[in-house]
Amino acid sequence: MCDPIQAMNGRIIGVDIGGTRTRVGAFSGGELLARRAFPTRGLPEVSEAIRALLAELGWDRPDAIGVGAPSPMDMRAGVIIGCPNLPHWRGVEVTRELGEEFGCPVYLANDATCAAIGELVFGHRARDFVYITWSTGIGGGIVSGGRVVWGATGWAGEIGHMVLEPAGPPCRCGKRGCLEALASGTGIARAARERLGEELSAKDVVQRAREGDRAAGEVVARACRAFGQGIAIVWELLEPELIVLGGGLTRAWDYLGPEVLAAVREMARGDPKVVLTELGDDVGLYGAAALPDHFPREWTSS
Ligand SMILES: [Zn+2]
Numbered sequence: 001m002c003d004p005i006q007a008m009n010g011r012i013i014g015v016d017i018g019g020t021r022t023r024v025g026a027f028s029g030g031e032l033l034a035r036r037a038f039p040t041r042g043l044p045e046v047s048e049a050i051r052a053l054l055a056e057l058g059w060d061r062p063d064a065i066g067v068g069a070p071s072p073m074d075m076r077a078g079v080i081i082g083c084p085n086l087p088h089w090r091g092v093e094v095t096r097e098l099g100e101e102f103g104c105p106v107y108l109a110n111d112a113t114c115a116a117i118g119e120l121v122f123g124h125r126a127r128d129f130v131y132i133t134w135s136t137g138i139g140g141g142i143v144s145g146g147r148v149v150w151g152a153t154g155w156a157g158e159i160g161h162m163v164l165e166p167a168g169p170p171c172r173c174g175k176r177g178c179l180e181a182l183a184s185g186t187g188i189a190r191a192a193r194e195r196l197g198e199e200l201s202a203k204d205v206v207q208r209a210r211e212g213d214r215a216a217g218e219v220v221a222r223a224c225r226a227f228g229q230g231i232a233i234v235w236e237l238l239e240p241e242l243i244v245l246g247g248g249l250t251r252a253w254d255y256l257g258p259e260v261l262a263a264v265r266e267m268a269r270g271d272p273k274v275v276l277t278e279l280g281d282d283v284g285l286y287g288a289a290a291l292p293d294h295f296p297r298e299w300t301s302s
Pocket residue numbers: 160161171172173174175178180181
């Protein structure tokens with residue numbers, strides 16, 4: 001059996017569809033050669049960016065395309081089911097449409113799982129770790145023994161939808177008290193609206209807390225504690241070598257980290273090692289490019 005951490009041979013296009021920005025990159029031999037980034041719209045904008053990269057590099061066509069998206073999806077069929085954040089992608093048959101246009105195999109997966117693949121191939125290179133995105137939403141990807149844990153249909157690692165408070169605030173998934181509802185950027189903004197009576201972004205709430213605003217501080221502390229609880233549960237379940245964090249809220253890790261880690265230490269036995277991704281905002285793009293090497297082969301036959 002070959003090593004699962006492969007070299008990304010060939011000409012690969014990675015596409016990371018984000019809630020606000022989409023990143024498209026052309027890779028060869030595991031190296032990012034050229035890239036485009038633009039506000040997230042739909043498939044035509046992604047096609048256009050791929051065509052521009054092919055023209056820039058003088059490539060006729062790519063050997064494979066990997067796509068990551070923050071939405072419920074049918075991975076086997078390569079279809080994005082859609083969510084309120086991605087109105088232009090609802091029901092889009094990503095693998096069929098891009099495959100027909102560019103004449104190559106196309107693979108679609110959850111963006112946080114792609115980020116875990118990015119971390120596996122290009123980041124800390126641990127073989128047992130969990131990647132967690134702490135951003136507008138909370139997502140996760142699990143790597144065990146150097147291989148991605150996909151679950152039966154690709155939904156493994158949806159850490160954001162573990163229920164921590166059954167009577168807690170509503171989550172966009174329809175349940176209540178999910179980790180995402182308690183600790184994500186959206187959750188922080190919602191809690192601030194209720195507690196402070198103001199429409200603030202999570203970033204603003206964190207800034208207010210830094211400046212000593214007591215109510216904002218309580219909102220942030222509650223989110224950090226819930227996030228730490230989520231990390232502790234993941235660690236107790238899997239005992240990963242590392243827990244790797246990425247996403248917008250980790251930019252304030254100097255302020256949020258101590259509070260999160262205090263909760264982790266309180267709720268997990270042992271001493272979980274929590275680190276930030278070294279790939280920054282590109283972790284999902286790198287992972288999408290490595291997705292063709294890691295996609296479950298048995299799901300590609302149909
Ligand atoms: Zn949920």
